[in-house]
Each structure stands twice: as structure tokens, then as C-alpha cells.
Amino acid sequence: MAVTALRSFTAGELASICNGRLAGDASLSINAVAAIGEEDSGAVAFYSDHRYRERLLRSKAALLIVTPRDREEIDDILPNAALIEHARPDIAFLKIVAVMFPPPEVEPWIAPSAYIHRLAEVDPRARVENNAVIGPRVRIGGGTRIGAGGVIENDITIGEGCDIGPRVTIHGYCTIGARVRIGSGCVIGAEGFGFVKSSEGMLRGAQLGVVVIEDDVDLGANCCIDRGAIGETRIGAGSKFDNLVQIGHNVHVGKGCLIAAQVGVAGSTRIEDGAVLGGQVGVTGHVTVGENAVIAGKSGVINDVGPHCTVAGYPAVEHFRWLRGQAIVQRLPELEKRLKELENQFVAARRR
Amino acid sequence: MAVTALRSFTAGELASICNGRLAGDASLSINAVAAIGEEDSGAVAFYSDHRYRERLLRSKAALLIVTPRDREEIDDILPNAALIEHARPDIAFLKIVAVMFPPPEVEPWIAPSAYIHRLAEVDPRARVENNAVIGPRVRIGGGTRIGAGGVIENDITIGEGCDIGPRVTIHGYCTIGARVRIGSGCVIGAEGFGFVKSSEGMLRGAQLGVVVIEDDVDLGANCCIDRGAIGETRIGAGSKFDNLVQIGHNVHVGKGCLIAAQVGVAGSTRIEDGAVLGGQVGVTGHVTVGENAVIAGKSGVINDVGPHCTVAGYPAVEHFRWLRGQAIVQRLPELEKRLKELENQFVAARRR
């Protein structure tokens, strides 16, 4: 399946957008993008992962982005395609797609069924969709969309150019920066899990803090970001979250982090700038994951992780150490047998 | 607790519904179903799991479904109950319940508070509940219910006989087949996690594709099914998902799969027909889980899984191998001690 753009581009334009080297007709007209092997006529695609070579063989790309190394082979396979040479075809493709498919402009609108409290300030260039509820002292910046059915409680500032998806809840006193995207079903600023079992029964810590989401953050669908107990939970500028992520109270996530789906981070933990957490990772409370650290999917982090470290497993350890350990776990029955044999032989040898 | 049906059935009718062999009065009137040991008068129950024998002893079932093997014992315990003999009492019971409790008819209705775009086409036999929002070029089939507070964006087709629960979001351009059930809070067609950290900073891949959900699919509550980046994410006919499942962009789930709660499947992975994924399983991107494969709960799949294989653990390996490995992990302190002892004895022996 190719996806068709609203207007055509020339191969020359596209090569210059991604700063690639064009081999072929610069005036060739391209109006669609496609995954390799799924092109209709007039589509640009890219090829870099050799696991998809089978798809290359059936490709009908008019324009294909390839590495210089793959160039010669592809000349033979697709003699009629124009080519763009680029060291990173995937990145070149992203850039081309971004230009061919600019995000639609937000059309200012206040749906008649939206509820806007008289003490709310909604920029005239903002859009508030059906049944959204905007509480007192909420300020919404220009170019921001509040999706249908959203509940934006009170005393909340949302910056310019945000896309708050349908059915998002933002509880009171939170702050959202500019160009933030929040997926449908997210709950921002719910109370943290502040219960303490004591000899006097279950005690509940008041949850008086806030959530601060900095500029250019992206949250997937159905995520939960709890407010600070006292003080704030903060998501740093440019960090990107996938769906169903759980962030506990007073967690600080740095700038430019990548948090994959179903990750959970417990209270008061710090995730430093540029850290990457794989899917279903769990991080306990009150620890620090260092700058640019990488946590492999499904790991359980119960201690600090140093900057630039790559860890895996539960408890998480250095990644290759984990891989080696797990490989031997699978051979443990054999190892135990070898040990048993050696013990027997040793006993037999002593008897002689 | 027994659950009472709207009308009574005879024991003879029920035996014939499940194709079982009745021992007892065929005209016996049954108007309720219950779990074993929790029956009121006039209820049918089943017994097959011997862990529940204690409940059998306090059963007041008027009609009990049992295996031929258990028949004799039960004659003694419950001399007054009519019995249905069936090789699979659990399945016989499901069939009886399905007939005694048919799903209620959908009563056509457009709630006054629903928003239906003038370019939407809603079948007159469909039902759109309070505050649901139906966007332009949405088509909704007969007998389909759109629950309260749902947001069905634009250019979406939903087939006949669907049950779209309360507060479901379906983003633009997705396709939903017939008799599909989507649980409350699901988000269908959110943008995938297409971020790439590069030397030029964080790049975002456009998410231009769609989600296709085939006929007879069942999704639990609060699931997230991301749209394809380019091309589609597809859920095959008859597949059943539990709650809080995460499906990444361009994933293909085959027909008749069972996906338990809190499973996460990363982008571009294929789950072939009939595969079964246990709770909290994680599957990495770009791999294939073969036809009828079974992945034990909590496993982490980072490589292809062959058809009809049963795997467990992280990294997932053949199930029994994993079980044996884990059993020995628990005895590793003892194993290490034995090794140490052998080393010492060996040194001592050489000294002699």
C-alpha cells in the first residue's frame, strides 16, 4: 500500500531534502511513499534492511533510497528506478516523508458541546473538540487542539501547538509546555500510590504536587503520569513515550529520553537525559538511571544504572553478562550432569 | 450465586443443545446457571476440575454436567440431581449458557447528545449512545452499538453487529469488520512509536498507515492498537485479546489468536494464525511467532518462534528446557558448593 501526498515532488527536490546523491532523472515526478515491495506507480521507498531482500525483488519503486554499498546490486534488480544514495536510507526516508506529509493545520474551533469555564482562557487560534471540558483558570495556547471528550480540570497551563488527543484527563495544577502531544486516554496528574502499611493501619500520604511536561514531549495512548506527592513529577523536553507507560510520583525524566510501551517507573526515581528504556521495563523507586543509559526490554532495575551503561535482566546487569548468563542457564541440566559425573569419577578414583 | 435466565428450559432441551447424554428426568425445569457449589434451586452447573471437589460436596445442582468417568461417584454424592454426561463438561456448559443467555438485541437509537457529522452514514438499525462523536465519512453497520463517550474520528468503516464499548477512540482511516467487540477505553489507530535518535537529534517517522480489524475480533478494555507507519496493522478474524494489550505499528496478528492481558508486541512483528500469548508476554519487533505457537506468560520473545512450538522465559526457549533450567537456578548455591568441594578435594588428592 502506497500513501499518496497532496501534491507531487520531483526526484531532484526529494534528493535535496534528504541531502542524498541522485542517480536518475531529476525531473521524475513522485507523489507517494510506500514500504519496500508495496509501491504503486510514482512512489518513493527505501531499502536498507537485508532481511527484506525478498521485498526488494518485487519492488515497483519509481525512486528508491539505498546505501552506496547496495547501489550496484540494485541497479541490476531495478534497472528502471531512479536511486538516491544515502548512508542512512531510513533517516533520508523519514525526512522526505516529513516534507511530503506535513501535519495538517489546526483549524480553530470551539465545539458547541464543549464546556469552557468562564474563568478559562482559550487562545482564539486553539481548537476544542466535542464534549471537551475545560475548567477554571485553564490557559490553552494558540494552535493547540484539545481532543473530543478531554477533561482539563483547573489551574492548568497548556502551551502553543500542542495536540491533546481525544479523552485525555489532565488533573488540576499541571503544566504542559509547547508542541506537546498526548495520546488518547492518558491520565496526567493522578494521585500517586502513597500508601504506607503501619501498625495503626493503612495510612495515605496526601498527593499535593504537580506534573510538569516540558516542550516537545510525546506521550502514547493510555499512559499514566502521577503528580508529585509534594513537589513535581517532571518529563523533560523532547522525551518520547510509547503507550501504556506508568510514571510514579516525583519521578524526573530527563530530556530526550525514549520510553517504550508498558514501562513502569516507581516513585522518586530519576531517569537522566537521553536514557532509553525498552518495552515492559520496570524501574524501582528512589534510584537513578544515568545519562544515555540503555535498559533492554523487560529488564527489572533495582539499583542505580551508570551513565552510558547498557543493562538487561532482573536484577539488571551489564547486557552481555546477562546474555552469557542466560545462555548457560539453558544448559544447566547438562552442567549439573557433568558435575555429578566428575563427583562420581572422583569417588571411584579415590577407591582405587 | 446462580444467574437466572429469562425463561426456563427442560433438562432434555439442554442435553440436546450440548449433545450430551441425559440421565434423569428429561422434563425437569432448569432456569438458572451457577458455578459448582453455588447453586440455588433449578440451576445447572458443571464439574470437571477435581480441585473443586469440596464444592461438589456442597452442590445443590438440579442438573449437573459431568464426565462419564466421574458419573458413578457423583451418583452417590448427589443422588437427586439429574446428570448430563459429556466428555468436556466445561464446553457443554458454555454451549448451554450461550443458549440460555442470548446476547440482548441492540435497540436502534441515536442519543440526542450524540454528535453525528453530516457526512457520516449510520445504519438505521445501529445504536449511538450518549455523547458519542461520529466524524465525517464514518460508516456504521446495522446492529452495531457505539457506546457512550466514544470518539470515531473520520473515514472509518465499522461493519454490522459490532459492540464498540463506552469511551473507545478510533482514529481516522481505520476499518473494523463485522461482529467485532471493542472494550471500553481502547485506542485504535494511535500513532506508532516511530522515533529514531540520530546525530541530528530525535527524528519522528510519519505514521501514515491504518489499522484493519477483521470480523469477529474481540478486544478487552484499555487496549492500544497502533496504526501502521506506512501500510497497515492488522488483527486477523476471530482473534481474541484480553485487557491492556499493546500492539505496535505494522504488526500482523493472524486469525484465531488468543492474546492474554498486558501483552506487548513491538512494531512489524507477525503473530501467525492460532498463536496463543500468555499474560504479560513481550515480543520484540520484526520477528515472527509461528502458527499455533504457544508463548507462556511473562516470556520475552526476541527471536522467531517456530510453528507449533511452546516457549517460555526470557530470552524465550523451549518450555520444558526453561522449566528445567529455572529449577536448577534455584539450586545454584548448592551446585556451586559442590563444585568448590570437588576443587578442594582434587587439590588435596594431588598433594598426597
Place this chain on the structure above:
Amino acid sequence: MAVTALRSFTAGELASICNGRLAGDASLSINAVAAIGEEDSGAVAFYSDHRYRERLLRSKAALLIVTPRDREEIDDILPNAALIEHARPDIAFLKIVAVMFPPPEVEPWIAPSAYIHRLAEVDPRARVENNAVIGPRVRIGGGTRIGAGGVIENDITIGEGCDIGPRVTIHGYCTIGARVRIGSGCVIGAEGFGFVKSSEGMLRGAQLGVVVIEDDVDLGANCCIDRGAIGETRIGAGSKFDNLVQIGHNVHVGKGCLIAAQVGVAGSTRIEDGAVLGGQVGVTGHVTVGENAVIAGKSGVINDVGPHCTVAGYPAVEHFRWLRGQAIVQRLPELEKRLKELENQFVAARRR
């Protein structure tokens, strides 16, 4: 960041609220609470975790709660602060915060955009917010808030003093006790995952039961509690759940349990009174987790867990045994090498 209360309290009042021993001016005026090291003037804080000693050094607390053991050191560091001595400063602080920040009164209101079925009974002291949908035969107690966008289907009783957050779904026939708090986005009473693959294809068990949530339960955001297949799913009085928790059909959770984020409990399992489940724990179906048992985060429970046991890992075993086992797993490459060496030496020795 300090959080300011609506009125001031004296140090003497606060010491008596938490039953602590005041050293300093009993008439000192306190009007704010803060985390240690983040105080403005007039704030009370507490210090007990020595990992935060650095924050102690920059503390500007007017009143600090400390252990008797830490008292002397703090006299030197903060000579101008009044002190409250208490064996558990964290608990003393919770109690003070609870008094300084009482939960706001619920102001009775029926939003004009709320839908209340003519057969529903809403107490005049209850509050129903914008776009909430209250179905037939729903009864809502005094002092209870139904948040914006909630969907309360039919034949549901909700007790007094509950806080049902924005965008919560409660399906038909469920029962909610008094003083229950349900986080935004929760789905209560969805159908369980009752599918059986059989030789006749996929069969679906009817889901005819209910959910019962007892008094003083707290559920986080986006949780899913499935209804019983037949009979009930029950959450015992005073149990507290974090976000994104999944509870299968016919599960019984006892009283006073703590269930952390992203836990999943499969069908028909029993979690007995006072049990504590760490984040991302998975518990299989049809097992029992005993009274006051503790399951470490990320564990996979596939067998019964005894009362008062602490377990970890997957399959979960006694906690220290798991820790010891995992520690050795990391050293398995070395162990294997030692075994290999011993084998070689043994062979060499026999040759001599």
C-alpha cells in the same frame, strides 16, 4: 517547592497531631509543607532517609520532624529550626499533612450536560460532573462525586463519599461500597477473557457475573477489573491499587491488600487479606496468594504462595533464594570455566 495550606498551625498543634516530642517554640506558626531541602519560610518537612543528607544540608525548614537518633546532628546543622522527635518521621509527616490539607468538600451539583436516566436515584448531596452518563436503576450515595465523562451503565449501587474520577466506565450490575476512589480511565465490570479453543473452533463463555468493590478501596488510573463469569469478582475493604492494574474474572482480592502498578491477576485466583504485590507482578489463574504474603516486583506466580511468605522471580520462589540464585547466574560463565578446568585436570591426573 513548598505547598501552602489554607490556614496556619502552631508547632505545638502539629506535634500533638502526630504525637511527637517538640523541641522549640510551641507558638511557631507553620503554614506550608515541603520535601526536605525544598522549603520556603514557614514550612514543616521531615528527614529520615540518610540518602537525602545532601538535601538536609540545604534545608530551610522552620519545623523539621526527625528521629531521636538524628536529633543531635540536626541541632548542629539547623540550629534555628524547631524539631519534632518521632520514631517514624515519615508517618508523623503523613498525619500532619492529612490535617493541614483536608480533602475538599464535595459541592453538590448536577452538571446540565450530565445525563441522568429517569430511573436513576442520585442523592441530593452527590455531584455529577459534565457529560457523565448515569443509567437506569443506578443509585448514587451522598457526598459521592461522579467525574466528567463517566459512564455508569445500569443497575449499579455506589455508596456514600466515593470519588469516581473523570472518564470511568462501570458496567451493569456492579456494586461499589462507601468512600471508594476510582481513578480516571478505569473500566469496572468488563467481560472476562473467557475463550476456549476447542475442536469446534473458538468458544466464548458467557460473562454473567458482577464486580463488588468494598468500602475504602482505592483504584489508580486506567485499571481494569473484569466481572465474574458466573458469580463475582471482589475487591476487599481498604485494598489499594496503583495504575494500570488488571484483575481477571472471579478473582477475590482480600482486605487491606496493596497492589502496585501494572500488576496482572488471572481468573479465579485468590489474593488473601493484607497481601502486597509489587509492580508488574503477574499471578496465574486458580492459585492462592496467602495472607500478608509479599510478592516482589516483576515476579511471576504460577503456584500457591503461603501466608506471610515473601517470594520473587519467575517461577516465584522464596525471596532470598531467588536473590542468591540470580547472583550466581551472573557468574555462570566463570563457574562453567571452573568445571571445565576440573574435568581437564581430572583427565590429566588419570593419565599419569
